[in-house]
Amino acid sequence: MLFENIWNNVLDWFNDRSERNSLVRSFNSAARKAFVLGLAPTMLKASISKGNSEYRHQFSAWMNTGFRIQALSGRSLSKDEMIVIGMVVLHDTALVRQLIALGWDTLEIHDDTGIYGCRWKLIDYANMGGALNEFNR
Amino acid sequence: MNSIDSLTQVVDTLTNTVNTTAKVSQTESYQWVYWLGGAIAIALVSYGIVRRRSSKYFQLKQKMKSEPVDFNGVINNAFYSQELYDMLKKKCHPDRFSTNPILEEKATKIFALIVENKYNYKALSLLKSRAEKELNITF
Numbered sequence: 001m002l003f004e005n006i007w008n009n010v011l012d013w014f015n016d017r018s019e020r021n022s023l024v025r026s027f028n029s030a031a032r033k034a035f036v037l038g039l040a041p042t043m044l045k046a047s048i049s050k051g052n053s054e055y056r057h058q059f060s061a062w063m064n065t066g067f068r069i070q071a072l073s074g075r076s077l078s079k080d081e082m083i084v085i086g087m088v089v090l091h092d093t094a095l096v097r098q099l100i101a102l103g104w105d106t107l108e109i110h111d112d113t114g115i116y117g118c119r120w121k122l123i124d125y126a127n128m129g130g131a132l133n134e135f136n137r
Numbered sequence: 138m139n140s141i142d143s144l145t146q147v148v149d150t151l152t153n154t155v156n157t158t159a160k161v162s163q164t165e166s167y168q169w170v171y172w173l174g175g176a177i178a179i180a181l182v183s184y185g186i187v188r189r190r191s192s193k194y195f196q197l198k199q200k201m202k203s204e205p206v207d208f209n210g211v212i213n214n215a216f217y218s219q220e221l222y223d224m225l226k227k228k229c230h231p232d233r234f235s236t237n238p239i240l241e242e243k244a245t246k247i248f249a250l251i252v253e254n255k256y257n258y259k260a261l262s263l264l265k266s267r268a269e270k271e272l273n274i275t276f
Contacts, residue, residue: 007185008194019202030208040212059198084256088214091256094204095211101201 005058012103013062020061020102024048027069042073044085051106055121061103066119068108076114085109086118090125100126210259218258225251225261228276229268243271 027046034040051066069085071077086109090096099107100122110117189195229247234240247268254260268274 097201
């Protein structure tokens with residue numbers, strides 16, 4: 001079992017690298033487009049961060065397991081604003097499951113001026129029971 | 138004396154030839170070991186890949202990855218869902234329709250859906266138009 005986990009991690013690392021970068025690029029591209037067209041008042045920027053090792057799960061990557069979203073608003077965001085952005089991401093089950101499958105385990109919301117941010121354990125919001133039921137059906 | 142020298146030379150030549158042959162055969166045998174090791178390694182890796190592809194872990198992961206994600210929707214939700222939710226929760230609260238039991242029942246259902254889709258702008262927009270029709274509200 002231990003050998004199988006290590007083996008899976010080695011292969012996942014090679015497979016997921018490009019997919020992780022592609023997801024981050026897609027997010028940034030959609031955010032940039034929305035900002036340029038005036039649909040979004042603030043530009044969001046996704047990046048890969050170190051993450052929190054306490055939030056690890058079976059699909060976690062070896063390192064850089066944090067998915068960070070930065071709101072480039074030019075001011076520090078209030079905690080409520082960060083929570084709303086975080087909750088929007090966490091309530092999109094498809095996105096959360098994809099983040100988990102690609103090895104992320106921590107969601108971080110930050111602004112571009114302040115030091116503090118919010119972070120969540122992704123696996124708690126993935127509705128994995130539902131995913132397993134769908135998978136076994 | 139000459140004959141002894143020439144004999145020694147012949148013996149030396151023969152010894153060198155035997156040593157060279159032994160070295161060549163040793164190298165060849167090592168080559169086989171390398172080839173065998175390489176083949177075993179490739180077989181193990183291939184077996185691991187095939188076994189992994191048929192494992193539930195891999196299939197579940199592929200299924201999770203294949204679900205489509207609407208990034209534009211996520212960005213819309215991040216900026217507009219809260220405002221719409223705040224408006225809808227006030228306008229569609231069942232207590233506003235307590236005088237009419239039919240409308241109150243409809244409002245209860247709609248309000249439950251509003252709370253459920255708090256962070257989904259698209260769903261909230263649909264609920265807004267549904268509330269306009271069913272509860273006769275103007276926004």
